[in-house]
Every structure is written in structure tokens, then in C-alpha cells.
Amino acid sequence: VPLVGPEQTVANPPGGAPTSVSGLPGLGLLGGSGGLGAIAAGAGDLGGIAFDLPGQSAFFQSDKFEQSTWITGSTTARVRVSGADDIVLFAKLYDVSPDGGAVLPHQLAAPLRITGGAAGRDVEVRLPAIDHQVDAGHRLRLVLTATDLGYASPNEPTSYRVALAGPLTVPSVPQLHVESSGYPWWTWGLPLIAAVIALALLLTGRRRAAAAAPDPDLAEVPLQIRNLTKRYKGGKLAVDDLSFQVDAGQVLGLLGPNGAGKTTTLRMLMGLIHPDGGGIRIFGRMVGPGAPVLSRLGSFVEGPGFLPHLSGRENLSLYWRATGRPHADAHFEEALEIAGLGEALDRNVRTYSQGMRQRLAIAQAMLGLPDLLVLDEPTNGLDPPQIRAMRDVLIGYAATGRTVVVSSHLLAEVEQTCTHVVVMHRGRLVASGPVGEIVGNGNTLVIGTPAPDLAIATLKDLPGIATVEPEEGGVLVHLAGAESSAIVAELVGAGVAVDRVTARRRLEDAFLTLIGES
Numbered sequence: 286v287p288l289v290g291p292e293q294t295v296a297n298p299p300g301g302a303p304t305s306v307s308g309l310p311g312l313g314l315l316g317g318s319g320g321l322g323a324i325a326a327g328a329g330d331l332g333g334i335a336f337d338l339p340g341q342s343a344f345f346q347s348d349k350f351e352q353s354t355w356i357t358g359s360t361t362a363r364v365r366v367s368g369a370d371d372i373v374l375f376a377k378l379y380d381v382s383p384d385g386g387a388v389l390p391h392q393l394a395a396p397l398r399i400t401g402g403a404a405g406r407d408v409e410v411r412l413p414a415i416d417h418q419v420d421a422g423h424r425l426r427l428v429l430t431a432t433d434l435g436y437a438s439p440n441e442p443t444s445y446r447v448a449l450a451g452p453l454t455v456p457s458v459p460q461l462h463v464e465s466s467g468y469p470w471w472t473w474g475l476p477l478i479a480a481v482i483a484l485a486l487l488l489t490g491r492r493r494a495a496a497a498a499p500d501p502d503l504a505e506v507p508l509q510i511r512n513l514t515k516r517y518k519g520g521k522l523a524v525d526d527l528s529f530q531v532d533a534g535q536v537l538g539l540l541g542p543n544g545a546g547k548t549t550t551l552r553m554l555m556g557l558i559h560p561d562g563g564g565i566r567i568f569g570r571m572v573g574p575g576a577p578v579l580s581r582l583g584s585f586v587e588g589p590g591f592l593p594h595l596s597g598r599e600n601l602s603l604y605w606r607a608t609g610r611p612h613a614d615a616h617f618e619e620a621l622e623i624a625g626l627g628e629a630l631d632r633n634v635r636t637y638s639q640g641m642r643q644r645l646a647i648a649q650a651m652l653g654l655p656d657l658l659v660l661d662e663p664t665n666g667l668d669p670p671q672i673r674a675m676r677d678v679l680i681g682y683a684a685t686g687r688t689v690v691v692s693s694h695l696l697a698e699v700e701q702t703c704t705h706v707v708v709m710h711r712g713r714l715v716a717s718g719p720v721g722e723i724v725g726n727g728n729t730l731v732i733g734t735p736a737p738d739l740a741i742a743t744l745k746d747l748p749g750i751a752t753v754e755p756e757e758g759g760v761l762v763h764l765a766g767a768e769s770s771a772i773v774a775e776l777v778g779a780g781v782a783v784d785r786v787t788a789r790r791r792l793e794d795a796f797l798t799l800i801g802e803s
Contacts, residue, residue: 286455288362288427290345292448295374297431298341301438305337305430307377308392335389337377342430343447346381352421356390357458359414362427363451367405369443373398375433376410379426380419387426390417396436397429407450427453503569507531507657507688508554512563515549515712523549525712526563531690531705536683538699538720539692540796541709547692550709551586551661554690555579567657580610583655585663589646593635597626597645600634605652615652623678624648625671639666647675651682658682661692676702700724700792710800724795730769732776733759733784743779744772759784 337344345362366372376395379387393413399406410429419425429447432438503509508531515524524546531537541547552558554565556574564571570578591600598621605615621630624644634642643666650658663679664672672695679702683689693699699706699720706723708715716723734740740760744753749767753760762772769786776783 286347286425286453288345288347288425288449288453290343290449292446293343294340295343295429295431295445295447296340297373297439297441297443297445299442300440301432303338304432304434304438305341305375306434307335307375307389307394308435335392337428337430338432341432342428345427345449347425347453349383349422349424350419354419354455355457356415356417356419356455358456360412360456361454362410362412363407363449364410364429365405365407365448365450366399366402366445368402368445370403371398371400371439372402372445373439374429374431374445374447375436376412377428377430378412378415379428380417381424381426382420383422390415394433394435396433402445405446425453425455499571500566500569503566505533505568506566507533507568508690509566510550510554510563511566513550513553513560513565514562515546515553515558516561522712524553524560527709527712527714528563529707529714529717531688533686533688534683535705536679536689536691536703538703538706539690539709540696540699540706541715542800544711545709546712547709548587548661551584551659551690551692554659555582555584555586580608580653581656582659583650583653583657584659584661585646585650586659586661589642589649591634591642591645594633596632597624597630597634597637597641600645601649601652604649608653610653616654617652619654620648620651623651625674640668640671643667644671654687657688657690659690662694663691664693664695664698672698696792696796706792708796708799715799720792723799724792728764729788730762730764730772731756731759731785731787732762732772733786734776734781735784736781739779740776740781743776743781747772747775 360378362376366374374397376397377389377393379389381387391413393415395410395412397408397410399408410427431445510530511528513524513527514522517523527546527550539547539550549558553560554567554572556572556576556579559573566572567576567578567582570576572578591597592603595603601617601620605612605617624630624647626641626644629637629641634645637645643663647660647663650660658679660679664675667675676698679689679691683704691699691703703720705717705719707717708723732740737755737760741753741755744750744760744762747767749765750772751763751765753762755761769788773783773786
């Protein structure tokens with residue numbers, strides 16, 4: 286196929302920009318004959334997805350085709366280039382309609398690197414293989430450009446001379462007939478499906494937003510859980526229709542054996558997982574992932590994830606910066622005082638003991654002095670003095686009008702720290718209320734006496750008494766049906782002085798009774 290066109294100068298701009306464009310990433314599937322890839326060179330109808338910049342490109346064009354022709358394979362052309370020892374060009378073959386519109390089949394370009402071209406050199410240009418029909422009355426246009434968006438170009442500005450050195454060789458199979466199958470269904474179907482899904486998500490989100498409107502009656506209630514349910518794979522209920530409320534100034538102990546659903550409840554409270562039913566409100570606002578009301582909650586559940594190569598102080602600072610809140614709102618001094626780590630705050634966390642990490646995690650949860658503080662097993666790794674100090678911190682924190690929720694296995698510590706408890710078993714609420722009400726009247730007596738050894742000897746074999754053990758200032762008697770009056774009479778009859786008799790039922794006893802393991 287003969288081509289016409291004079292020798293032309295092609296300029297490579299400094300830095301290779303601006304650049305010609307053969308196609309945009311992601312639109313390759315839409316290219317091809319008659320598709321969205323049919324963009325005119327220079328001024329395409331859809332904004333020039335394929336175009337070649339004047340001054341950077343050489344154009345050579347054929348006469349009109351007298352009959353329709355199929356191009357099947359790689360077209361070749363011979364050109365003469367000169368002007369530099371190292372020449373970089375990009376070759377393209379357009380199908381030009383009678384009205385001047387140009388199609389770049391499949392948005393393909395052939396990169397060329399020609400060495401030794403300073404004095405001029407003839408080269409054969411092999412264009413990308415295509416399968417394309419050129420209709421009668423159309424022309425072919427060969428374009429050689431110095432830049433292309435899909436490739437790197439030399440940074441140094443330079444100019445080349447490009448001229449024709451032979452005709453265009455077009456591979457064709459005249460007997461080949463290809464039926465047009467059109468675009469596959471998913472070319473248009475997938476965007477439609479995506480639009481339907483997006484609409485469904487939008488409508489669902491609006492319904493959720495309407496359902497999650499703030500409840501003004503609960504605006505001063507730190508935590509309300511109603512009919513909370515979470516079911517894991519296989520149908521196992523981790524939390525089953527759980528409901529309770531925590532008021533301001535309370536220290537609530539969340540109790541239950543392993544697998545009772547305590548940690549799952551706390552994770553839903555923090556917005557980490559979605560409930561399957563019911564809901565959680567913090568100060569009247571529904572909790573969900575990313576809910577703004579979570580800024581009023583401080584938590585330590587299942588490990589804080591400290592960076593071991595940073596110091597304790599740096600970890601706290603990094604955590605607070607990640608919240609995007611002002612530094613002054615962090616109350617670092619109060620948190621560091623709670624941590625009680627002294628000079629260890631400036632050591633790398635990798636050198637910390639378990640107890641030190643635990644204290645740092647609690648300090649992190651208290652950054653910003655949140656209105657609702659949630660701690661999962663906060664006394665793990667703490668020694669007795671540290672446990673007592675932690676108890677004082679939590680009681681003092683709640684005394685300021687804030688609220689604390691603590692999950693712990695140390696029932697004696699919960700009894701001394703918490704004002705209220707919630708007992709869970711197998712995902713369900715077993716009991717809730719003030720600690721005194723849960724403990725109630727027990728089956729244990731504390732008998733004050735200056736002669737504990739004689740008292741133990743007198744009572745140990747008495748019917749209706751399970752055990753007798755020493756207690757500070759007297760003895761502790763576990764009843765198994767005996768009346769307290771009979772016990773006192775027995776002691777007095779044996780010459781044992783009795784100073785006082787008080788009933789005691791420990792939280793541990795009440796807990797075991799509630800979960801059916803007493």
C-alpha cells in the first residue's frame with residue numbers, strides 16, 4: 286500500500302512531556318473497531334483518549350481503499366530516520382474514515398529504538414499484529430511519534446528527521462470472514478450489576494441510619510445493651526439476648542466462666558464486630574464500626590499492640606496522634622501517673638515485663654479521660670500492691686462521675702472494686718445488680734473469738750457444719766444446715782468466748798451458685 290508524505294521533523298520534548306497517548310489504562314477492553322477506542326488522532330470525539338501531538342509526530346497516509354480489506358497480522362513499513370545516534374520512536378497505524386475520524390485498532394503502538402542514526406539509517410518498522418477490517422473509502426495513516434504515555438521517553442530534548450523509504454506492507458487473508466460477535470455480556474452487565482448493588486447498599490445504609498437515630502432519653506446513660514445477640518459459624522450462640530444498663534459513676538464487673546461471651550460482648554461494645562441482633566447505645570447513640578460516639582470510650586481488650594522498638598512514652602504519644610485529637614485533650618500526665626512506670630517509660634517496650642505492659646495498656650485506655658472506660662482482665666500480670674493501686678484508681682475514676690466496665694476472673698477483687706456486677710453464662714444474662722444484692726445472705730459465719738484453736742476443735746465435728754477454718758480475729762464457719770444459734774450455744778458451752786457473729790457470703794460463692802457449679 287503506497288504512502289505519501291514529506292520528510293518531517295519529530296521533536297522529543299524535555300523530560301518527555303507533554304506526551305502523545307495511545308490509550309488509557311483500564312480502557313483496553315473497550316478499544317477496537319467502532320468501540321470507545323475509536324478516537325480521532327488529534328481531536329477525538331470523546332476527549333482524545335488516543336492522540337498524537339503536532340511537532341512530536343510524523344504522519345504518512347495512503348489513498349482510499351477501493352474495497353473492504355481485512356488486516357490480519359503485523360503490518361510493516363520502511364522509513365529513513367536521522368538526527369541522533371540513539372533514536373526513540375513509537376509507531377501506530379490508524380484507520381481513517383472519509384470524514385477524517387481516525388481509529389487506532391486495539392489502542393496498540395510499537396516502540397522503536399534505533400542506534401547509529403546520526404547520519405541517517407533505513408529501518409523496517411513492524412507494527413503490532415491486529416485483526417481489523419478497513420472499509421472501502423477509508424485510508425491508512427502511519428504515525429511515528431517521539432513520545433507515548435505508556436512508555437518512557439528520553440529526558441534530553443532532541444529532534445529527528447523521518448521520511449518514507451518504501452510502501453506499507455499489509456498482511457491480508459481475502460478468504461477469511463469473521464462474524465462480529467459484539468461485546469461480551471459482562472462488558473455492559475457488570476456495570477449494571479454494580480449500580481444495583483450500590484443502590485441496595487445506599488438504601489440499606491439509610492434504613493440503618495434511621496434505625497440508629499440518637500435516643501434523647503438515654504443521652505446521660507453511659508451504656509445500654511438491649512437484646513444483644515451474636516451467632517458464630519455453625520449456629521453457636523456466643524451472646525444470647527443480653528440486656529443490661531450501666532449508669533454514671535458505677536464500676537460494673539462483667540463476670541462469667543470462659544466461653545460465657547464476655548469478650549465477644551466487649552468487642553461488640555467497641556464496634557469491632559457486628560451483632561446479629563439487638564444493639565448497644567453509648568450515651569444514647571448506637572454503636573457500630575467508626576461511630577463518632579466511640580471517642581467517648583477508652584478500652585483495653587485482648588492486648589494493646591504496642592510497637593516493641595518504641596518507648597512506652599512514644600507508644601502513648603503515637604496512639605494519641607493517630608486519633609487526630611488535640612494533644613491537650615490527652616491528659617498525658619494523669620495517664621503516666623496511672624502507669625506508674627517511672628524511668629521505664631523511656632525504655633523500649635520490648636524490655637517490659639508482662640505487668641509493665643499491662644499498666645501501660647491501662648494508661649493508654651485512660652488517655653483523654655473517657656466517659657466510659659472498658660477493661661478486659663486489667664489485673665493480669667500485676668502483683669498484689671499493683672492490684673490494690675489499680676483498685677484505688679478505678680474507684681477514684683468512677684468517683685468523678687465517669688463509668689468503668691471491668692471483666693475479670695478475680696472475684697475477690699471484683700467484690701472490693703465494683704459497685705455492680707453482671708453475671709453471664711453460656712451467652713445469657715444470669716444475674717445483674719449491686720454487689721450487695723448479688724451476694725445476699727450467705728451460708729458462711731464469721732465468729733470472733735480470742736481462742737480460734739479451741740473454737741475449731743469444738744465445731745469441726747458438729748453436725749450441720751461443712752468446714753471450719755481460721756480467720757483473722759476468729760474462725761470462718763461454712764454451714765451445711767446448722768443454725769447459728771446452735772453453734773454459738775455449743776461454743777459457749779465449751780467455754781469459748783464469742784465476741785461477734787456475722788454472716789458472710791462471698792461473691793465467689795454467689796457466682797458459683799448462679800452458674801450452677803456450687
